[in-house]
Amino acid sequence: MKKRALTLIMMLLLVAFSTVTVFAATTSTKKVIDNDGLLSSSEAGSLESKLKQLSNGIDMDVAVVTVSEIPDNYSQFGDSAARKYAHDVYEAQGYSEDGGIMLLICKATGDAAFSTMGKGIEVFTDSAQNSIMSAMRSDLSAGNFASAFDKYTDKVNAVYNDYAENNGEKPFRFGLLGGISSAIGALVGAIRSGSLKSQLRSVYKKDEAQQYIKSGSFKLNKKIDIETYKEVHREKIQKQPASTTETSSSGKTHGGTSHKF
Amino acid sequence: MALLEYKCPACAGKLEFNANAGKVKCPFCDSEFDMAMFEQLDAALDSQVEENLSWQTASTDTWTDSDNAGMAVYSCQSCGAQIVTDETTAASKCPYCDNPIVMMGNLKGDLKPDLIIPFKLDKKAAKAEYTKHLSGKKLLPSVFSNQNHIDEIKGVYVPYWIFDSKAEASMQYDCTTVKSFNVGEWRVTETQHYKAFRSGSLEFENIPVDASxxxxxxxxESLEPFDLSQAVPFQTAYMAGYMADRYDVTAEDDAERVNARVKTSTERTFADSVAGYSSVAVTDSNINLKNGTAKYALLPVWIMNTTWKGNNYIFAMNGQTGKFVGDLPCDESLKKKITWGTAAIAAIATFAVGFLIHLFT
Structure with a gap:
């Protein structure tokens, strides 16, 4: 009986693990496109593998694209040129419309712009993008692009985890679930053996005499309830931060922000 | 002249009367209170009663020469029990510790029981209940039930004090109700504090406390309840074939135990009348016992002893209702196996369910 139960549980686990890929919404597109040659090949390779792992983990595309210039036809957008260009690059590279974030860097003009789509708009709000930018600004200004992109990767992961925790959507944490399962297992084991052991005990001290109260003998001759004072506590309701959205050249909706470094 | 001081119900700071506002104000937490509230509090406090928990023993009748005729008193040299039987009942071992007992003096001058509940169930019923008591218990070592055959089951009239009383109680509670609601961009939580006063009475009857x-x-206490409506005036004739333990705890000595039980039940019953609050805490409890009386009674108990692995196990059955009690030994190695086996299965199942929930939500 126990062997059957174990076999069934193992099969369920296998089925569960084997279905992981079915739910992935990331694309197979390269996550690092270094057109401006800001990274060495080993740095680019290392970043590619990190971003792929992160993309799979959070089920959204996380990408970095570097360009040598912003095309002239985007100059009509003024300060928003880099961001508008980033939206079009995002679509041109085929990143997921269901969810993603892309960082566009143009060293020549000192522009950094984010473009988000789908779930990425909800997760990576304007303030989140500002905090990502703050984390890497000094490295970008100093020309330490590999380090800046590492910080980008870490910060995107942290922002996603915060979002997931606040929205009850947590990434799978093997250790945490293992710990909780062990604790629940130990508790269930202790309750079962405790319950079996309690069958051996039938001798208890009585701390009350409830069954010896004479029926109908309880009489209340004073029942007074007086309001004394009131405490009032006010707490400001936290509003969810929002993302500003706009449309790309193709008319699709994106979130994003523009920055200078 | 005594200076009257009021403490703030919110922070316990010393309150001051604010003549301009016509209210009592706390200088520490700025809480304000209406004078009417203090008038109500004073009135409620004035009618509180002081606690008094005392009993009177109703029993005064003692054994006389004529009662004493035909009775034998034995003493256990091991645990000190004094066992009373009629002369025709053979008594050789103590019902409590199974050691030999020896004949001693007589009962003259001892308090005589007021009441007795005669045995309704016989030795055969006690043996059957013992067998039932051992069955269906997974952690009971199988060798215990196989090796332990209780040959001697003794019918003992155990001495009890039977308490009756009327409890008059005066209780005070601090209570709160909590309301939460949204006002614009604020979440507001209002906690309204109350003082609740309850006074009244409650009667208890036939609380048995053993006098041995x-x-x-x-x-x-585990053998309770006994149905005292079936008790009859004591007669030595009921002792034929049974032993009786001679009381060695007075009603005054037992009063502490019964008072604790009466107090708990009185507090519980009064607390049930404080309803509709989010929280209720007792701040003052005064219980006054009136007409508290204690009668001396002999109640029927079948007692059996067995020794296993150096420990003495004592079992008892209510000789009136058949309720059987007695703690049993535990198979510790089996307990460990069951604990860890169950824990492993539950942990794997929890992990699998947790993982599936993560995937599909």
């Missing part, structure tokens, strides 16, 4: 030092209180 040799038998554990927990064992006799």
């Amino acid at each position: 030092k040799k038998i554990e209180d927990s064992l006799t």
Whole structure:
């Protein structure tokens, strides 16, 4: 009986693990496109593998694209040129419309712009993008692009985890679930053996005499309830931060922000 | 002249009367209170009663020469129990510790029981209940039930004090109700504090407390309840074939135990009348017992002893209702196996369910 139960549980686990890929919404597109040659090949390779792992983990595309210039036809957008260009690059590279974030860097003009789509708009709000930018600004200004992109990767992961925790959507944490399962297992084991052991005990001290109260003998001759004072506590309701959205050249909706470094 | 001081119900700071506002104000937390509230509090406090928990023993009748005729008193040299039987009942071992007992003096001058509940169930019923008591218990070592055959089951009239009383109580509670609601961009939580006063009375009847030092209180309390409506005036004739333990705890000595039980039940019953609050805490409890009386009674108990692995196990059955009690030994190695086996299965199942929930939500 126990062997059957174990076999069934193992099969369920296998089925569960084997279905992981079915739910992935990331694309197979390269996550690092270094057109401006800001990274060495080993740095680019290392970043590619990190971003792929992160993309799979959070089920959204996380990408970095570097360009040598912003095309002239985007100059009509003024300060928003880099961001508008980033939206079009995002679509041109085929990143997921269901969810993603892309960082566009143009060293020549000192522009950094984010473009988000789908779930990425909800997760990576304007303030989140500002905090990502703050984390890497000094490295970008100093020309330490590999380090800046590492910080980008870490910060995107942290922002996603915060979002997931606040929205009850947590990434799978093997250790945490293992710990909780062990604790629940130990508790269930202790309750079962405790319950079996309690069958051996039938001798208890009585701390009350409830069954010896004479029926109908309880009489209340004073029942007074007086309001004394009131405490009032006010707490400001936290509003969810929002993302500003706009449309790309193709008319699709994106979130994003523009920055200078 | 005594200076009257009021403490703030919110922070316990010393309150001051604010003549301009016509209210009492706390200088520490700025809480304000209406004078009417203090008038109500004073009136409620004035009618509180002082606690008094005392009993009177109703029993005064003692054994006389004529009662004493035909009775034998034995003493256990091991646990000190004094066992009373009629002369025709052979008594050789103590019912509590199974050691030999020896004949001693007589009962003249001892308090005579007011009441007795005669045995309704016989030795055969006690043996059957013992067998039933051992069955269906997974952690009971199988060798215990196989090796332990209780040959001697003794019918013992255990001495009890039977308490009756009227409890008059005066209780005070601090209570709160909590309301939460949204006002614009604010979440507001209002906690309204109350003082609740309850006074009244409650009657208790026939609370049995054993009057023997040799038998554990927990064992006799586990045998409850006895139906005292079936008790009859004591007659020595009921002793034929049974033993009786001679009381060695007075009603005054037992009063502490019964008072604790009466107090708990009185507090519980009064607390049930404080309803509709989010929280209720007792701040003052005064219980006054009136007409508290204690009668001396002999109640029927079948007692059996067995020794296993150096420990003495005592079992008892209510000789009136058949309720059987007695703690049993535990197979510790089997307990460990069951604990870890169950824990492993539950942990794997929890992990699998947790993982599936993560995937599909």
